[in-house]
Amino acid sequence: MDLATLNTLPEAQFLEHIGGPLEGETWLAARVLAHRPFVNVEALINSFFEVVNAATQDEKLKLIASHPQLGIAVAENLSEMSAREQAAAGLKQLSPEEYATFAELNASYNETFGFPFVICARENTRATILEAFHARLKNQRDDEINTGTQEVLKILRLRLLDLVE
Numbered sequence: 001m002d003l004a005t006l007n008t009l010p011e012a013q014f015l016e017h018i019g020g021p022l023e024g025e026t027w028l029a030a031r032v033l034a035h036r037p038f039v040n041v042e043a044l045i046n047s048f049f050e051v052v053n054a055a056t057q058d059e060k061l062k063l064i065a066s067h068p069q070l071g072i073a074v075a076e077n078l079s080e081m082s083a084r085e086q087a088a089a090g091l092k093q094l095s096p097e098e099y100a101t102f103a104e105l106n107a108s109y110n111e112t113f114g115f116p117f118v119i120c121a122r123e124n125t126r127a128t129i130l131e132a133f134h135a136r137l138k139n140q141r142d143d144e145i146n147t148g149t150q151e152v153l154k155i156l157r158l159r160l161l162d163l164v165e
Contacts, residue, residue: 002165003044007037018163022156023066023079027059028052041164045157052153057145064148067118067155069110070129071102081159089121089129098126105133112137113144120154 001017009017011033018029028051035047052063068078071091078086086092094102109117119132136144 001163003038003041006044006164022063023068023082025063025066028055028063041161044164045160048156048160049153052149052156060145060149061115063152064118064145065115067116067152069102069106069116070119070121071099071126072106085121085155089124090126091121091129094126101130105130105137109133109137113141115145115148118148118151118155120151120158122158123154 006014006017011030014033015026015029018032019026022028028048031051032044032047035043035050038044038047052060055063068082070086071094083092091102106117117133117136119129121129124132136147139147
């Protein structure tokens with residue numbers, strides 16, 4: 001969809017169209033509506049960044065929690081975008097042992113922080129994701145909320161660039 005069309009869509013259609021890149025978290029898109037019209041795609045992206053950065057910690061946690069676990073053998077509720085991104089990072093061609101490692105790391109991370117590990121898969125490989133898992137498990141919860149939020153913004157930026165012509 002081109003930016004001019006996006007700028008003029010009725011609210012419900014705007015929310016529906018933008019909801020995909022947000023893993024269904026359309027409350028962000030609802031807040032971004034007030035920033036229309038967007039002069040370019042970067043203005044749209046910047047509006048989302050402003051809204052996310054101004055969000056409460058609970059809202060940021062909700063946004064992080066909307067993202068799926070990485071490298072799981074049976075991907076239930078995995079959006080088309082997430083599936084493509086995980087596949088591009090090599091997370092759909094794991095050996096049984098690698099799936100077990102990812103399952104362990106996902107469980108450990110969730111137990112430690114109370115939300116899923118989020119990283120921009122398109123900017124990483126299976127090896128760098130595993131390294132990040134190990135490194136970030138040593139962090140404090142507030143640091144991980146900030147890191148997870150920044151990773152969500154990276155994902156969102158790439159998805160919006162794909163979505164808007």
